[in-house]
Amino acid sequence: MLVDTHCHLDFPDFKDDFDQVLANAKDAGVGTMVTICTYVTRFEQVLDIAKQHDNIFCTVGIHPHNAETEPEVSVEDLTKMASHPKVIGFGETGLDYFYEHSPRETQQAQFKTHIQAARELGLPVIIHTREAEADTLAIIEEEMAKEPFSGLIHCFSASKEFADRVVELGLYISISGIVTFKKAQELRDAIADVPLDRLLVETDAPYLSPIPYRGKRNEPAYTAHTAAKVAEVKGVSVEEFTQQSTDNFFRLFAKAKRG
Structure with a gap:
């Protein structure tokens, strides 16, 4: 069983065929999904999806793009929303200087708030x-x-030095469909030495479809293509990587219960 550790099932891209998307995931061996919150003002919609399906969990948080336009949240605000059994982490949060839709200082402040909330409840931060x-x-x-x-x-796409350092600090690395792109050799090189017990896979659906679906809407079922490529990079069987990445997920996201 694979886990899609990062998708956005509340996005309108899935409104017309949501049930089929879940069926496709099951057929592809994707048994668990995490639908990620990007707007705290839409948290209830994200949570509702998780509540309706045993194999879907969710997070609560504010994407760095939305750090300025969303209401400012406190550690108390975040931890209160994360009290529900289906909420297994905080985020996605962090820094995006490529688009800079929000001021850097605002992104940084919100990032730190999410980390504090994660520390408070012992949950991971995305x-x-x-x-x-x-x-x-x-x-x-x-x-x-x-x-x-x-x-x-x-959606790791940074340098090998960055990968080495965050692993050294105890964090995990989640790989998206980018790893399958022809021009992504630098990414493949960056994860080549990352220990197997620190790797996860994701889609970031509806974005970043892996080959052979690049250019089309992504969906959780396509996690299988990313996992196969990562297994190839790591020199292990798909079965071994599938088992390892799934074990990694449930170790990191300890609040999520295996089905």
Whole structure:
């Protein structure tokens, strides 16, 4: 059984064929999904999806793109929303300097708030970083020095040095369909030495469809293509990587219960 550790099932891209998308996932061997919150003002819709399906969990948080436009949240706000059994982590949060839809200072402040909430409840934080390696790492190191926390770098596309350092700090790395792209050799090189027990897979659906579906809407079923490519990069069988990545997920997201 595979786990799609990061998808956005509340997005309108799935409104017309939601049940079929779930059926496709089951047929592809994807037994568990995590639908990720990006707007705290839409948290209830995200939670509703998780509540309706035994094999779907969710998070609560504010994407760095939305850090300025969403209401400012406190650690208390986040931990209260995360009290539901179906909420297994915080985020996605982090830094995005590629688009900079929100001021950097606002992104940084919200990132730290999410980390504090994650530490408070002992849940993982889902970290988004794009064109912001140095500042992301600085905040992670600063917060780890205060008190350790758990989490993952979602949709990893950073450098090998960054990968090595975050693993050293105790975080996990989640790989998306980007790893299948022809021009993604740098990414494949970056994860080649990441220990198998620190790797997860995701779709980030509806975005970033892996080959052979690139250019089309992504969906949880396609996690299988990403897992196959990561297994190839790591030099292990698909079966071994599937088992390992699933075990990794349930170790990191301990609040999620195996079906």
